[in-house]
Amino acid sequence: MKDDSTSEALKELMSVQTQAKTEKDEMEEDFNKEQTTWSDLCCQRLEEITSLxxxxxxAQSHIDHLKEENVKLTMKDDSTSEALKELMSLQTQAKTEKDEMEEDFNKENDHMV
Incomplete structure (x- = not known):
């Protein structure tokens, strides 16, 4: 009887051990699957980050290029504005000289008459 109960206890113990090993193997398999999933997800995110x-x-290079173009255009605008001011000044000066010449011409004509 003692041998029967020991044998029964041994069978139960071996059954529990087999069940524990099976559960351990399943947990390891689940862990490895999850680890692979997370690893794949990390790789995917890393690729997305690299792409971004x-x-x-x-985009930054394009912005820098646009800034350079803007500076060039601003310089051209300033240059054009300066040239326009100079041209207007010359036009005013020419008109003043023309008016003075007409005045001098009219004075000479008045003296001749």
């Missing part, structure tokens, strides 16, 4: 970084770099 490239897009950001391209």
């Amino acid at each position: 970084r490239t897009e950001l770099s391209d």
Whole structure:
């Protein structure tokens, strides 16, 4: 009887051990699957971040180029504005000289008459 109960206890113990090993193996398998899933997700996110970084770099280069073009256009506008001011000044000066010449001409004509 003692042998029967020991044998029964041994069978139960072996059954519990087998069940524990099976559960351990399932948990390891689940862990490995989850680890693979997270690893894949991390790789995907890293690729997205790299892609976004490239897009950001391209956008920044484009912004820098537009800023340079804006500076050039502003300089051209300033230059054109200066040239226009100079032209208007010369036009005013020419008109003044013309008016003075007409006045001198009219004075000479008045003296001749």
